Amino acid sequence: MAHQITSASNPQIKLLKSLHLKKARAETGLFLAEGARLAVEAADLGVWPEMLVFSPAALARDQVRALIAQAEARRVRVIETNETILAQISKRDNPQTVIGAYKQQLSSLDALDGATIVALEGIRDPGNLGTILRTADSTGAGGVVLIGDSCDPFSVEAVRASMGSLFATKLARASFEELMRYKTARGAEMFGLSLKGAAQDGEAPPPAKAIVLMGNEQSGLPEHMEAACDTLVKLPMRGRADSLNLAVATAVMLYDLWRRRGYDGAKD
Numbered sequence: 001m002a003h004q005i006t007s008a009s010n011p012q013i014k015l016l017k018s019l020h021l022k023k024a025r026a027e028t029g030l031f032l033a034e035g036a037r038l039a040v041e042a043a044d045l046g047v048w049p050e051m052l053v054f055s056p057a058a059l060a061r062d063q064v065r066a067l068i069a070q071a072e073a074r075r076v077r078v079i080e081t082n083e084t085i086l087a088q089i090s091k092r093d094n095p096q097t098v099i100g101a102y103k104q105q106l107s108s109l110d111a112l113d114g115a116t117i118v119a120l121e122g123i124r125d126p127g128n129l130g131t132i133l134r135t136a137d138s139t140g141a142g143g144v145v146l147i148g149d150s151c152d153p154f155s156v157e158a159v160r161a162s163m164g165s166l167f168a169t170k171l172a173r174a175s176f177e178e179l180m181r182y183k184t185a186r187g188a189e190m191f192g193l194s195l196k197g198a199a200q201d202g203e204a205p206p207p208a209k210a211i212v213l214m215g216n217e218q219s220g221l222p223e224h225m226e227a228a229c230d231t232l233v234k235l236p237m238r239g240r241a242d243s244l245n246l247a248v249a250t251a252v253m254l255y256d257l258w259r260r261r262g263y264d265g266a267k268d
Contacts, residue, residue, distance in 0.1 A: 002054075002068065002078040008088055012079065016053065016089045016101055022152050029104050031154035034090055036064045036098040038164040043067060047167050049100030051077045055086055058097035067098075091156075104154050107143065107170040109182050114142020115209060115264075116257050117188075118250060119179055121147040121225060122216040129153055130161025131247035132214075133169050137162075139254045140265050143170035145179060180228060183211055189230045191257075192221050193249055197232030206260040212253045217246045 005013060018024035019032045030050060033042070039052065040063055052071050058064045072078050086095040118136050123129050129151055136144050150173075152158065159166055174182070183190055188209035213229060215221035226232060235244060235252060244252070258264070 002072070002080040004080045006082050006085060008085060012051065012077070013081070013085055013089065016051065016099070019101060020091060020156055022155065025104070025152065025154055030101045031104055031159060032089070032099060032156055033102055033159050033164075033166075034096040034099050034156075036061065036067070036096070038167075039098050039100050040064075040067055041164045042100070042102070042167045043070065045167050047102065048074050048076055049102045051079065051101040052098065053079045053081055053086065053089065053100075054098045055081060055083050057083070064098060105171075107172045109145060109172045109174045109178055112143035112145065112170050112172055112182075114140065115206075115261065116140075116254065117142045117145060117211055118254065119145040119147055119211055119213045120150065120250075121176070121213065121221060122219075123150045123214075123246070124217055125246070126151045126153075126155045126158035127161045128217065128245070128247040130158040130163075130166070132250050133158075133162040133171070134165040135247070135251045135254055137165035137169045139258045141169070141254060143172060146171070146173045147176050147179060176225060176228075179211070190228065191231050191233055191253065192226055192229035193235070193253065194221055194226050194229075194232040195234055196226060197234035199236045200231075200233050200256060202256070202260070204260070206257050210257055212250065212257070214246060214250050214253075 019030055025031055036058060048071060054068065068078055083095065086099060087093060089099055090096065118132060118141055133144055153171055186209050188211050189207035190211040190213055192213040213225060235249060
């Protein structure tokens with residue numbers, strides 16, 4: 001049976017509200033993910049929350065009722081509350097009717113596989129990170145690696161931007177030296193985006209294994225990382241703009257590699 005809690009001072013509600021803070025996420029190992037659709041998709045992948053909070057309005061949907069029943073069967077702490085409390089947890093005036101608190105999970109670098117992986121050096125914007133996770137998922141990339149000091153992939157902003165792909169895409173942290181060892185062991189070719197590069201040959205056959213290395217939003221790739229790349233790529237520009245948003249530029253790189261593989265594995 002779901003627990004009914006409508007007090008903002010309840011310890012469990014206070015814990016959920018605290019997960020907007022990086023310190024609380026670090027201390028608890030938990031993060032917030034909002035929305036019934038996201039919770040259902042996570043459950044389909046075998047990922048269940050530690051705590052699931054919902055409003056009575058959510059029970060109008062058969063899918064949510066089934067989700068709650070399955071969560072209770074797995075001993076998830078299920079809490080029924082009101083929209084006011086959900087708004088306080090999500091810090092939104094129009095909150096989702098279902099919010100979950102999930103365990104943070106990182107993969108080892110060696111667990112990442114696939115024709116292409118993405119490595120992000122010093123990414124600062126959680127919206128960009130979440131969008132890149134979503135794009136990596138969409139293109140079937142083998143995972144995303146965070147190099148150096150980056151924003152928190154489990155922040156509310158990053159999770160929202162990933163649209164559930166955080167659960168479907170392997171995520172690792174590594175040093176650049178570890179990435180280079182991985183590159184050598186896999187026989188991968190590394191593509192770095194740089195103003196020093198040249199436009200890609202759109203008809204050239206792609207490598208069997210590729211690493212797409214993207215730099216910080218402000219400063220781009222450090223020189224030693226550029227020097228370690230097999231190919232430096234410069235995206236051609238035609239209009240007044242002289243650069244692209246990091247997430248957009250990453251999407252261009254990933255889709256170009258996938259296109260040259262004939263969109264292998266694309267859904268009908």
